[in-house]
Amino acid sequence: MKILLGKNDDKAVFVKTLLKKHTKTKPNTEANHVFLTELLYAVEEIKLIKTGQLKGRPAEELLKELP
Structure with missing residues (x-):
C-alpha cells in the first residue's frame, strides 16, 4: 500500500511517525515495481x-497458448 501525504505539516508528520512505529516496511525493488504495475494494468x-469497453478472451484460448 502506498500512502501519499500532500502536506508536510504537523498532522502529516504525526501520521508518518505513527505509521513507522506500527508497521513493517521494506524497500520497493524493481521486480516488485514491475509486478505491481502489471497487476494494476490487469x-x-x-x-x-x-x-x-474492451472485449475479453475465453480462458480456453489462454490455456491453449501455454506450453
Whole structure:
C-alpha cells in the first residue's frame, strides 16, 4: 500500500511517525515495481471488460497458448 501525504505539516508528520512505529516496511525493488504495475494494468483491463469497453478472451484460448 502506498500512502501519499500532500502536506508536510504537523498532522502529516504525526501520521508518518505513527505509521513507522506500527508497521513493517521494506524497500520497493524493481521486480516488485514491475509486478505491481502489471497487476494494476490487469485490474484496469478487467474493469474495461466488465463495462463492455474492451472485449475479453475465453480462458480456453489462454490455456491453449501455454506450453
